[in-house]
Amino acid sequence: MRRGDTVFLDAPVYVRSHFACVGKKEGEGPLGACFDYAGEDNIFGQDTWEKAESEMLRIACRGAMDKGGLRQEDVGFLLGGDLMNQCTATSYAVRGLGLPFLGLYGACSTMAETLLIGGLLIAGGFAENVLCTASSHFCTAERQYRYPLEYGGQRQPSAQWTATAAGAVALSSAPAAVRISAVTAGRVYDPGVTDAGNMGAAMAQAAYETLHAYFRDSGDAPADFDMIATGDLAEIGSALVRRLFAADGADIGSAYTDCGLLLYGEEQDAHAGASGCGCSASVLCGHILPMLERGELRRALFCGTGALLSPLMVNQGESIPGICHLVCLEAVK
Amino acid sequence: MKLSKEQYKEAYEKLSPPSPSLRNVPAAFAVGGFICLLGQLVRELCLSAGLEESATATVVSCSLIFLGALLTALKLFEKIAKFAGAGTLVPITGFANSIVAPAIEFKTEGYILGTCVKMFTIAGPVLAFGISSSVLYGVLLWLLGGAA
Missing domain, CATH: 3.40.47.40 (Stage V sporulation protein AD)
Incomplete structure (x- = not known):
């Protein structure tokens, strides 16, 4: 449906x-x-x-x-x-x-x-x-x-x-401990960021819009989830998502985190945090899914964020479009 | 989204930490100064060994280029540069690094299509502007009658 x-x-x-x-x-x-x-x-x-x-x-x-x-x-x-x-x-x-x-x-x-x-x-x-x-x-x-x-x-x-x-x-299709209950395909948003060294900012609007679309379509609220994890917005992008929800008078809540903040420690010199397809993929496979399987999380939103960066287009003076796709994960029992 | 593009820009710029200039500038000054000191040392050695002024300048440049290339190949340059920033970038050591780094990196695609094609990807603009401006100034000098 x-x-x-x-x-x-x-x-x-x-x-x-x-x-x-x-x-x-x-x-x-x-x-x-x-x-x-x-x-x-x-x-x-x-x-x-x-x-x-x-x-x-x-x-x-x-x-x-x-x-x-x-x-x-x-x-x-x-x-x-x-x-x-x-x-x-x-x-x-x-x-x-x-x-x-x-x-x-x-x-x-x-x-x-x-x-x-x-x-x-x-x-x-x-x-x-x-x-x-x-x-x-x-x-x-x-x-x-x-x-x-x-x-x-x-x-x-x-x-x-x-x-x-x-x-x-x-x-x-065979029953297992975790299921996907809903998915939201993101639209491309471009908030006009031209700095290829600040991709969290380029993606944050897309993350906000996709989450917003999911909450609108499902009737769920952020409080209905034990974890809401965006892809790899890292420090600046994830703070920006909080700021965008706050501008609506909403609170994304303490369940909100970002895969880019989880992968590396402070001392690992990763600057604002992790990125790359492998970041959200490995945090999902190594951290989020096992927590759902162990019953430590009941419901989680996994929102992969992508900066659709082309070095060619950045050199042509274009800004960086962002996208975010959402997958709703639930522990079966 | 309730924020306009301007408000969005303002929001992320406020959230983005600036480069730590208080740490970076003294580091660049110290390391850059040390490289110049090395150059001066080589120069004094050459002159005291009786080398001519023009040959001395060439020896100084070549030794610093060699040092930059060697440190790049030993994977040490990148570590020093991370600390020193403009301190290693501005002297001729940075120029050496910008050619040697892609030359090493793209060796996997072969010596011709990898190393040779890619080695000037970063240094290319420096060469283009450097060579063009030296030609331009040469012509100007000739026109003004400065060339003997």
């Missing part, structure tokens, strides 16, 4: 299994112990950063399939994306998996986007199991979007650190 921008999934869609694979810095962070696999380095036994990201994602895909007892023929679709041009990391990671593959790009909102579409595919009866993935790697993102790693420069305090992480979630 659809109301406004939100689709309420009448047919149950469950989270069958999930796997988070992260790099060294993420493994040393406050959530380090929560991840299924943390690399001793960021190269994952490969000879280039791009191959390393693919390998990390391959580990996550195989891990989620193994944990869910899924064989190749059981998976109806693999939906995935990353930050690299041509969705390189994902295409090469799935090259040997032999699964029907749809590559998606939603910048750092990709994990929520794949879950949203995967949920709809299962609810529509088009597949029994769908593997949803997202990944990012600090080193591949730096050289595509910014500077070479050895270039000597200072980052501004509002900059975020691209997470070296991958997450894979197997959705299924």
